[in-house]
Amino acid sequence: MSGSIRAGVREHGASILVSGLSAAFGVVLIGAVNVLATAVRQSQGGELVQAPLTTVSAIFFIISLYVGAIVTSNTFSTVIAGRTRQIALLRLIGATARQQRRAVAAEGLRAGLVGALAGGAIGAALSLASVPLLVGSGVLPDLRYQALSPAMLAPVVVVVFTTWFASWRGSRRIVTVSPIEALGVATQQGGDALPRRGLRLFLALAVLVVGTAAMAFGVALPRMVPVDGPEAEIVMAAAIAVAFVGGLLSFSGVLMCARFFVPGLLGAAGRLLGRSAPARLAAANATRHPARSTRMTVGLVIGVTIVSGFQVAQTTFLDILRDALSAEPDFYAAFTDIETTLTSLITVFSILVGFSAVIAAVGLANNLSLSVVQRTRELGLLRALGFTRRQVRLMILAESTQITLTAVVIGLVLGIVYGWAAAQSLLGAIPGARLAPPALPVAYLVLVVVMAALLAAAAAIAPTRRAVRVSPVEALSAA
Amino acid sequence: MRAWLGTRGGGATTSVAVVESVTKVFETEGDGVRALDSVSLEIPDHRFTAIMGPSGSGKSTLMHVMAGLDTVTEGRVLLGGVEVTRLDDTERTLFRRERVGFVFQAFNLVPTLDVAANIRLPYELRGRRPTAEQEMWIAELVTMLHLGDRLGHRPYELSGGQQQRVAIARALATRPSAVFADEPTGSLDSRTGREVLGILRSAVDEHGQAIVMVTHDPIAASYADNVIFMADGRVSARYGAMTADEISSLMVGPGTRA
Numbered sequence: 001m002s003g004s005i006r007a008g009v010r011e012h013g014a015s016i017l018v019s020g021l022s023a024a025f026g027v028v029l030i031g032a033v034n035v036l037a038t039a040v041r042q043s044q045g046g047e048l049v050q051a052p053l054t055t056v057s058a059i060f061f062i063i064s065l066y067v068g069a070i071v072t073s074n075t076f077s078t079v080i081a082g083r084t085r086q087i088a089l090l091r092l093i094g095a096t097a098r099q100q101r102r103a104v105a106a107e108g109l110r111a112g113l114v115g116a117l118a119g120g121a122i123g124a125a126l127s128l129a130s131v132p133l134l135v136g137s138g139v140l141p142d143l144r145y146q147a148l149s150p151a152m153l154a155p156v157v158v159v160v161f162t163t164w165f166a167s168w169r170g171s172r173r174i175v176t177v178s179p180i181e182a183l184g185v186a187t188q189q190g191g192d193a194l195p196r197r198g199l200r201l202f203l204a205l206a207v208l209v210v211g212t213a214a215m216a217f218g219v220a221l222p223r224m225v226p227v228d229g230p231e232a233e234i235v236m237a238a239a240i241a242v243a244f245v246g247g248l249l250s251f252s253g254v255l256m257c258a259r260f261f262v263p264g265l266l267g268a269a270g271r272l273l274g275r276s277a278p279a280r281l282a283a284a285n286a287t288r289h290p291a292r293s294t295r296m297t298v299g300l301v302i303g304v305t306i307v308s309g310f311q312v313a314q315t316t317f318l319d320i321l322r323d324a325l326s327a328e329p330d331f332y333a334a335f336t337d338i339e340t341t342l343t344s345l346i347t348v349f350s351i352l353v354g355f356s357a358v359i360a361a362v363g364l365a366n367n368l369s370l371s372v373v374q375r376t377r378e379l380g381l382l383r384a385l386g387f388t389r390r391q392v393r394l395m396i397l398a399e400s401t402q403i404t405l406t407a408v409v410i411g412l413v414l415g416i417v418y419g420w421a422a423a424q425s426l427l428g429a430i431p432g433a434r435l436a437p438p439a440l441p442v443a444y445l446v447l448v449v450v451m452a453a454l455l456a457a458a459a460a461i462a463p464t465r466r467a468v469r470v471s472p473v474e475a476l477s478a479a
Numbered sequence: 480m481r482a483w484l485g486t487r488g489g490g491a492t493t494s495v496a497v498v499e500s501v502t503k504v505f506e507t508e509g510d511g512v513r514a515l516d517s518v519s520l521e522i523p524d525h526r527f528t529a530i531m532g533p534s535g536s537g538k539s540t541l542m543h544v545m546a547g548l549d550t551v552t553e554g555r556v557l558l559g560g561v562e563v564t565r566l567d568d569t570e571r572t573l574f575r576r577e578r579v580g581f582v583f584q585a586f587n588l589v590p591t592l593d594v595a596a597n598i599r600l601p602y603e604l605r606g607r608r609p610t611a612e613q614e615m616w617i618a619e620l621v622t623m624l625h626l627g628d629r630l631g632h633r634p635y636e637l638s639g640g641q642q643q644r645v646a647i648a649r650a651l652a653t654r655p656s657a658v659f660a661d662e663p664t665g666s667l668d669s670r671t672g673r674e675v676l677g678i679l680r681s682a683v684d685e686h687g688q689a690i691v692m693v694t695h696d697p698i699a700a701s702y703a704d705n706v707i708f709m710a711d712g713r714v715s716a717r718y719g720a721m722t723a724d725e726i727s728s729l730m731v732g733p734g735t736r737a
Contacts (some may be wrong), residue, residue: 190547285591373595381586381587384583385649386575387576387604
């Protein structure tokens with residue numbers, strides 16, 4: 001029993017952490033909006049601030065939920081891949097696929113509950129503790145703030161259900177596990193074959209096309225409708241909403257299509273790494289185990305897209321604004337010190353985006369290390385047949401380099417597209433704005449690439465060290 | 480470090496493996512388990528040797544230390560004239576790559592590689608292409624083991640018997656000093672098992688390959704030229720070729736032997 005609990009923490013630790021982070025994030029955002037609204041209401045024009053503030057924090061919370069859901073779904077797929085034998089054995093004894101899937105989803109629900117409750121409590125404590133600190137240090141005026149509110153239960157509940165749903169989504173391979181796989185004759189599952197391939201591709205493309213079209217409409221809307229007075233605000237809000245939902249859909253479509261183009265890109269990246277035995281095996285592993293390699297790549301793609309996308313959005317945003325300022329100086333004369341305000345806003349945004357990036361990073365690290373652990377026997381066989389420890393390490397490193405290269409390229413392209421679309425839909429309606437090309441903050445993007453590479457390498461190295469330390473005999477006898 | 484490369488077939492020795500008072504203790508929580516207790520034996524070259532014994536008798540551990548897969552606590556092991564017990568982990572790995580072939584009970588093949596790539600894996604691991612002569616040998620093995628129409632298949636697409644044939648082809652591909660087979664028929668039906676044993680037998684008869692097989696199946700052991708019995712970490716008896724019935728009666732108890 002204690003063994004299964006330990007295994008549970010090892011397998012679901014990341015899911016608990018991810019749901020905890022999302023819930024804490026949601027609770028802190030609500031606390032921050034409440035406190036800021038109270039503080040701003042005192043100054044003139046404060047009523048205008050609460051609605052946009054709420055919208056912006058809702059958007060950031062939804063993004064972190066979305067990233068968390070994909071990470072959790074991926075983690076569960078990896079956990080299931082490692083449990084194929086056990087699932088097959090239970091199927092052999094007579095458990096139905098449905099029962100098994102429900103049991104796994106129940107694990108997801110428990111992980112979501114534990115994580116979200118703990119995260120929510122931590123978030124509430126942070127909100128409660130930070131208000132007197134901020135007042136004491138003079139950042140906030142001394143007012144009666146409501147640091148806690150019943151609304152804070154909402155993100156906790158939403159996170160629990162999202163985690164539950166993600167674990168259900170991630171465990172869909174259970175349905176295809178055959179009881180025969182328990183008999184030990186099959187070397188490893190053939191579950192890589194994709195059932196209903198054509199239908200999946202069609203669905204994925206449909207989601208991608210519809211989402212991208214909606215996003216394009218959101219970008220174009222401000223230019224199609226003549227803007228004036230109060231109508232401008234409505235057009236702007238509609239543009240943002242349509243572009244945001246379209247963007248999420250479009251990105252989901254890309255992720256659904258990933259399975260069809262990522263393995264090929266990984267193979268191409270693998271060929272760049274040379275012809276040594278470890279590099280060749282690594283390239284073969286990536287292309288011949290498409291499900292596993294796609295999962296790992298997607299985890300990194302999300303992180304890179306979000307971080308680079310927001311940076312591109314902010315830079316483009318500033319470009320458009322400066323453009324508009326110089327085009328219509330009279331209109332903006334009333335707004336003084338607009339750059340300073342924007343800079344501080346952007347700092348806040350960066351922190352908010354960083355949060356989703358942390359969730360993506362947790363998922364990536366966990367996925368890489370789980371999949372190395374699951375390959376103990378394969379690595380043991382290679383060691384028995386004459387692969388040195390160093391060669392095994394090089395092979396895993398080559399695999400993670402391929403994944404990083406591929407994910408960074410995909411993520412940067414997506415980040416530039418979505419970031420630009422976000423900036424256009426946000427500011428396209430303001431007077432004097434022109435259709436600006438996407439701005440590329442090169443230094444920042446290079447930093448993103450370096451961080452992604454370091455993270456992927458670090459996540460793979462520790463479990464690989466552990467994997468090669470066991471003797472080939474032990475590795476081969478591992479279940 | 481690579482002094483042992485190319486020393487194959489000196490001709491002077493008739494033993495492919497020499498085990499001298501080897502003890503292997505597995506440290507578990509608290510006390511150790513003595514898997515091998517001062518074992519000494521020789522395995523003849525160009526012969527098919529079976530190591531038999533109940534589970535826990537130390538037969539698999541003996542195979543692992545002879546093949547350079549595991550270290551010993553005490554004693555010496557020579558394989559093909561090389562003192563395996565003096566090599567460090569990397570040297571042992573290179574030694575296995577060049578001089579030892581393996582056939583395990585299950586999980587023999589790299590799941591991400593197809594049949595052709597699995598057979599060539601030992602060459603791939605060396606980072607060298609097979610020479611023209613080696614290519615001919617691989618082609619001969621593929622024909623001999625009826626794998627010609629399976630080369631593009633992945634392991635999970637093969638039956639258990641086909642997987643074992645691929646593993647045997649891989650083990651023989653480098654013409655190693657010795658092939659070690661750990662319960663090679665353990666997860667096969669009896670007909671497929673006999674086929675696999677026949678292949679191993681003919682590798683000895685036709686190509687002079689030394690094979691050491693660990694098994695608890697009397698029928699499998701009856702294909703061997705020599706049968707070594709292990710019990711409680713020691714060699715309890717050794718015999719020449721025997722029928723399955725003779726082996727079975729020996730396994731029931733030493734006293735019942737006719």
